Amino acid sequence: MKIYDYKGRKNISGNRIREARLKKRLSQADFARLQIAGITMERDSVSRIEIGTRFVADYELMIIAEILDVTVDWLLSEDRE
Numbered sequence: 001m002k003i004y005d006y007k008g009r010k011n012i013s014g015n016r017i018r019e020a021r022l023k024k025r026l027s028q029a030d031f032a033r034l035q036i037a038g039i040t041m042e043r044d045s046v047s048r049i050e051i052g053t054r055f056v057a058d059y060e061l062m063i064i065a066e067i068l069d070v071t072v073d074w075l076l077s078e079d080r081e
Contacts, residue, residue, distance in 0.1 A: 009052030013061060013075040018050040020068035020075075034067050 006012055021031050028046040039060060048054035056064070065072045 010054055011052055011056045013056055014050045014052045016075045020070050039063050
């Protein structure tokens with residue numbers, strides 16, 4: 001499967017995931033340990049998502065949004081500041 005880049009990134013949600021994670025005062029390691037619905041993620045995976053070098057599957061986005069108490073729409077919206 002080929003993963004395409006969008007503006008040099010593998011995802012557009014990484015910045016928003018980082019923002020929401022920091023707002024909840026979770027380290028990458030703590031966030032990675034939150035396993036819901038059988039999804040296991042390493043701290044390195046969280047780091048790669050946040051810097052945009054790892055693809056995020058739709059089911060992962062749903063679970064990440066639930067953990068961070070945000071909507072998928074918010075995670076997918078680009079910060080235009």
